[in-house]
Amino acid sequence: MAALKHSKQRDAILAFLMTRKDHPTADVVYSGLREEYPNISLGTVYRNLTLLTDLGQIQRLRLSDGVDHFDADTSQHYHFLCTKCGCVIDLEMETIDRINQLAGAGFDGQIAGNVTYFYGLCPACKKENK
Amino acid sequence: MAALKHSKQRDAILAFLMTRKDHPTADVVYSGLREEYPNISLGTVYRNLTLLTDLGQIQRLRLSDGVDHFDADTSQHYHFLCTKCGCVIDLEMETIDRINQLAGAGFDGQIAGNVTYFYGLCPACKKENK
């Protein structure tokens, strides 16, 4: 039913995301692509970001800053949100697996997964605060 | 500087929240209070929910459904979001303490805390799905 058709814009959005490690928002993707595609529309960016998320090619990060961020690295890893400058950084740490089992014990529903991220001061803001 | 003044509306908002375990949204609080306070305004609800959060008397839950939920229980505990019906439920489980230390190891910034919640099917939706 889906009958997905190829599009240059979708390729460009995915390629752009793959070049960045800062987990940009839809608006940043839009701005970044306007040089190469002056007529690309914000709606197209949103639609494709959602589509790529549904396809499992990228992941959407919904942190507490109220704006969605997107990450081309779909592997399980943790994120950090700086409460001062708002930047988002990958954290290098092992996966906490048992946590879903802990949550499921004594719960009659079905745990499909969890959302976990960290917040505080990023290295740059921490240095600046001294 | 703060010079907080008493208000019936703020009392009512806090009292309403304390009667509920379902972590209502601002709009639900607003609707629930309109019987007793027909003229209460949505802005007042939002302002006081933010104020009470800042005072540490309630906590704001920012889950991935895009709407803020509020909880009068400020103790550390975990939440579950049903991906089908959208309900939010408290989970009975021990606190995972070392997770912040794990995240902080090898990270040059400062970890202030983490956000962790679970998602899946609530007991009612799980039963219905069989």
Added chain:
DNA sequence: AATAAAACAGTAATCATTCCTATTTTTGGA
């Protein structure tokens, strides 16, 4: 090349939340 389906650009609409302003309430002192 002809056709149908999908994607697009551009724009309007939605929805949660915040902001603004004139009025009302609270509170501490005369």
Added chain:
DNA sequence: TCCAAAAATAGGAATGATTACTGTTTTATT
């Protein structure tokens, strides 16, 4: 108890991210 200053309110306008709509363009298939 009355007064004045500060804080809070109601009501409505504004914001900002995201989604929906529509007529046009692109893609893929025969």
